Amino acid sequence: MTLIKAESAAPQPSVPTHAATADALVRDLLNSIEQGVLVWEADSICQMFNERIFTVLEIGKDELDRGAELNEFLYKAVRRNEVNPADIDEALTCLAQSMPHTHKRRLRSGRQKQSLAQGFQT
Numbered sequence: 001m002t003l004i005k006a007e008s009a010a011p012q013p014s015v016p017t018h019a020a021t022a023d024a025l026v027r028d029l030l031n032s033i034e035q036g037v038l039v040w041e042a043d044s045i046c047q048m049f050n051e052r053i054f055t056v057l058e059i060g061k062d063e064l065d066r067g068a069e070l071n072e073f074l075y076k077a078v079r080r081n082e083v084n085p086a087d088i089d090e091a092l093t094c095l096a097q098s099m100p101h102t103h104k105r106r107l108r109s110g111r112q113k114q115s116l117a118q119g120f121q122t
Contacts, residue, residue, distance in 0.1 A: 040095075044070035058107040070095075082106050095119035 036056030046068040087103035094101035098119040
């Protein structure tokens with residue numbers, strides 16, 4: 001009689017988990033949206049974004065990542081002279097109160113964009 005250890009058996013193809021499939025579905029959905037989208041958790045940590053955000057905000061892929069802190073992300077824009085510090089302070093206050101906020105952003109190209117943010121309580 002020959003026994004075969006499980007680790008010596010041919011590898012089985014991996015089956016995506018429900019969470020991985022749902023994550024991919026959400027990513028595909030976000031990437032189908034024409035506007036730039038950023039989603040921040042209640043603790044001000046970046047949960048997700050679409051690829052278009054890099055083009056819309058004229059930022060490099062090294063300037064935003066899942067797990068980024070909102071304050072740091074916003075104050076980087078202040079340091080690049082894209083946003084006034086007072087606008088950031090007002091945005092953070094509005095987000096904390098689940099109120100909408102808009103402000104203008106001067107992009108690296110010189111163009112101006114209007115940013116809209118809305119906080120939601122979960």
